[in-house]
Amino acid sequence: MTSDARPEQLTDRLGYLLKHAHLRYTETSARALAPLGTDGRELAVLAVLAAGAPLSQQEAAGRLGVDRTTMVALVDALEAKSLAERVRSPADRRKNTVRLTDRGRQLLDRAEEVRLRTEREFLAALPAPDAAALRAALRVLATGADDRDS
Amino acid sequence: MTSDARPEQLTDRLGYLLKHAHLRYTETSARALAPLGTDGRELAVLAVLAAGAPLSQQEAAGRLGVDRTTMVALVDALEAKSLAERVRSPADRRKNTVRLTDRGRQLLDRAEEVRLRTEREFLAALPAPDAAALRAALRVLATGADDRDS
């Protein structure tokens, strides 16, 4: 894998690097989560729904940064797999509270373990300090934040 | 922009970080290149076509890592803007040699300047050594290569 036919001009572009690093991680993650019947995207939805107080679909969509129409399909998928269920909110009957089922919570726990292991393995190609620095740098670039707290 | 409503669980995921860093860069790049009537993707095609000997559509597709059917649309777009033209290869009349026009070459030059400036500005949120380290780390993760030469 030392001689790559592509001109450096291409593979040195920041856009190329970010796109393909993301692509490779997505594939790695998908392979690792497939045996559990889920993927990184669904896992993120489960994690958002499990964190803190129960959320309406629109609140969850906000947390995930997706449109509320997109959220419909995401919840549909979770319900089809019995990982979550819609519960009409008594306080405001326009809203659906989305609640994880026991099965959803179990899957979340197991899948989170797999995700952590997958991240570790994916970053194992880098020395540990470099991996930590990468994560910190990505945090800045991904959020546009200059602050280093948290 | 200091208080983000999203749980860290989400924004600390490697998948999230890579996706959104890429998203933010793509948007930044698109804004910067829009006045020239192009974008990062098209620019990469132009760069591949300009590098070295003239390429057939399939060769160019290979360099870019896209399907040959995808390449058809890319070349269509370039031809529609008079940035490149298909020339039937005399040696093998099944092949289209794709050649940049003068206009294509001029756009490439100007757009490459914009791209370099855009990358610099995007990474300006990081200290210079961190930016260099990020690029090196991404190179490893994007290509799956362990070698640090080049």
Next chain:
DNA sequence: TATTGTTATACTCTATAACTATA
């Protein structure tokens, strides 16, 4: 009137299968 969820629709990006013309 405004909001939540929903549906219908569309747009981008990309790939697979099948066609054509050449080899």
Next chain:
DNA sequence: TATAGTTATAGAGTATAACAATA
């Protein structure tokens, strides 16, 4: 038979507009 380019088509992923129920 195989290859280069093309077309038709389809599948993600995502968004906008319009509608029903509720506020």
